[in-house]
Amino acid sequence: MANTASARKRIRQTEKRTERNRARRSRVRSFLRKVELAIAGGDKTVAQEALRAAQPEMQRAADKGVFHDNTVARKLSRLSARIKALGATAQA
Template sequence: MANTASARKRIRQTEKRTIRNRARRSRVRGFLRKVEQAIAGGDKSQAQDALKAAQPELQRAATKGVFHANTVARKLSRLSARIKALGAAAQA
């Protein structure tokens, strides 16, 4: 257990931050799930709309330190590539 006042304060801060980060991570996962479902459904326009809604959430999570910036960039890149391929598969 923490002995100093500053250590006790750091524990309180960490608990608050953990709750906040967990909520943000969960929210981002929900947005990603909607994109994945739209891609699985084969609806390109719906997938694009879902990605457009998810992108700011992912970027915000990166700036808040919940996800690493490169992780967010990689996820967005892969999702947009899959959506783009979805359109190409429909035309072929």
């Protein structure tokens, strides 16, 4: 148990930050789930819109330190590649 006032304050700050980060991580995962469902559905335009909505949320999470910058870049790159491939299969 924390004995000093500063240690108690750090505990309070950590709890608040953890709660914020958990909410942001959950929000990002929800956006990603929508993109995944749109890709699975096979509709390129819906998938593009879902990715366009997810992108700023993912970047914001990276800026806040919830996710690493490269993790977000990798996920966005892979999702956009999958969406692009979705269009190629639909045209063939």
